[in-house]
Amino acid sequence: MKDVNYLRISLIDRCNFRCQYCMPGDEEMAWLDRDVLLTRAEIVSLVRDVFMPLGFNRFRLTGGEPLLRQDAIAIVSDLSRLDGLVDLALTTNAFILADKARALYDAGLRRINISLDSLNADTFRQITGRDLWHNVWAGIQAAYDVGFDPLKLNVVVIPGVNDREVEALAALSIDRAWHVRFIEFMPIGNSTLFSDKGWIDSADLRQRIRAKYGLESASVRGSGPADIFRIPQAKGTLGFISQMSDCFCDNCNRIRLSADGWLRPCLLNESGQIDLKASLRKGYPPDRLRERVRQLLSEKAEIHFKDRDRGTRDRYSRTMSQIGG
Numbered sequence: 001m002k003d004v005n006y007l008r009i010s011l012i013d014r015c016n017f018r019c020q021y022c023m024p025g026d027e028e029m030a031w032l033d034r035d036v037l038l039t040r041a042e043i044v045s046l047v048r049d050v051f052m053p054l055g056f057n058r059f060r061l062t063g064g065e066p067l068l069r070q071d072a073i074a075i076v077s078d079l080s081r082l083d084g085l086v087d088l089a090l091t092t093n094a095f096i097l098a099d100k101a102r103a104l105y106d107a108g109l110r111r112i113n114i115s116l117d118s119l120n121a122d123t124f125r126q127i128t129g130r131d132l133w134h135n136v137w138a139g140i141q142a143a144y145d146v147g148f149d150p151l152k153l154n155v156v157v158i159p160g161v162n163d164r165e166v167e168a169l170a171a172l173s174i175d176r177a178w179h180v181r182f183i184e185f186m187p188i189g190n191s192t193l194f195s196d197k198g199w200i201d202s203a204d205l206r207q208r209i210r211a212k213y214g215l216e217s218a219s220v221r222g223s224g225p226a227d228i229f230r231i232p233q234a235k236g237t238l239g240f241i242s243q244m245s246d247c248f249c250d251n252c253n254r255i256r257l258s259a260d261g262w263l264r265p266c267l268l269n270e271s272g273q274i275d276l277k278a279s280l281r282k283g284y285p286p287d288r289l290r291e292r293v294r295q296l297l298s299e300k301a302e303i304h305f306k307d308r309d310r311g312t313r314d315r316y317s318r319t320m321s322q323i324g325g
Contacts, residue, residue, distance in 0.1 A: 004297055006058040006254040007051055009043060011066040011075065013259050017093050018129030019115070021156050021185060036260045038277055040071045044078045046257070046276060049286040050293060057086040060113075064259065067096050073107050080108025089113065091154070094139030095132055101142040113152040113181070114140055118162045119169060127161060144176065152179045152239075157200050159185070170209045173236030181226055181239040202227070202240035209238065225251065255300070263293065265300040272299055 013032050015022070038046070047059060059079060066072050080088050089111035090104070097114070104112070114136070118124040121133040143151055153172060157163050166182065173180050185199040206229065209215050218230040218237045226239030249266075256264045261277020274292055 002251045002253045003055065004253050004255060004300065005056050006060070007047070007056050008060045008062050008254060008256045009047075010062050010064065010257065010259040011043075011072055012037065012064040012069045014068050015063060015065040015093070016068065016095055016130070017065065017132075019093075019117075019127055019156075020129075021127075021158065032260050038257075038259065038261050040075050040078065042261075042277065042280055043075055044082075045286075046280065046289070047079060048082055050276075050289045052082065052084055053286075054290055054293060054297070057084055059085070059088050061088075061090045063091075065093050065095070066090060067092050067100055073100065073103050076104055076109050077107040087111065091115070092139075093128075094136045094143070095130075096135075097139030098135070098142040101139070101146045101148070105146045105148065110148060111150060111152075112143055112148045113154050114143065115156075116140065116153045116169070117156055117158075119165055120162075123162050123165070127156075127158065144178070149177065150179050151177070152181055154181050154183060156183045156185055157205065159198060159200050163200055166205055166208055167212045170213065170231065170238055173238055174213075174231055174234045176235055178236040179239065180236065181241060183241045184244040186244060199244045201245040202242040203245065206240060252300075255296070263296060265296055272296060 047056075051059075061072070061075070061079075063069075069075075076088070076090070079085065088109060090109055091113040092115070094114045094116075097112075116136065117127050118133070121131065124133040124136075125131045140151075140153070153169070155162070155166075155169050157166065169180055169182075172178050182202065182205050184202060206215060209229075209231070213231040215229050215238070216232055218228040220228055220237060225243070226241050229238045229240070230236075231238065252266070256267060257276070258264065261275060261280070262273050263276050264273045266272070274296055276289060276292070279289055279292065
């Protein structure tokens, strides 16, 4: 298994969208109480005193929607100043990004991923439950104008919903250095609207794009699992994340910390998680916390999820937004 050096940190489980692949169902979500969330000081302490001494140097802030957290920019500032940090990124739905892009950049953030599942406002509303496409587009433009590089656009491809837009979304990479990432739909606890639709293989998406624009392997490589390509002469790139059709568990270099302090070794398997927040609040010293994390890392190879032939439904007690996918 690849060395694990990448931690995804969920700042909050709350979100102002209701994306069907992330927060499925029509029932009202039961949000975590604010005193249950890791505090700013606890997040920084875990990163600085526990994870970085274990070799972690890449971190991504997620949610829910991380920018809903009032101290999100302060957390970015704290983390960006840590010695030994190689990479700090943030994933957002961009609804309020237009107002926060400059402050995030000034706080030290340079890499940002934005969810953009459709260029059609009606389809966008169907997927997200919100009629806010223009707000998101304004956030993308603001991030581009500020200078975020790379600026990545995440597209979850849902059969029969937004898959007809793949070529148009790919074209966003031609004239600007925007990096579009196509993500195979993961049926984790999804509503009936999507759960029976399966997913479209990345190989099929690449063939469609190749037929329209041409496609070549890109020389750049990121720290994640995406296979990177480029439309000839394009300024940006196209990435394909194939967690359903082409399992990359053996090369996984990441673990996840939920907003309430649970450390998970695998997105698709809930076994093996540990409650770091409880240990931290009991006063466990950093060396004891590091030992708990070290033990989890030693078990990660046996915890990862590869038995896809048996399906994925009903395996998870949390939605993607609660995990901090």
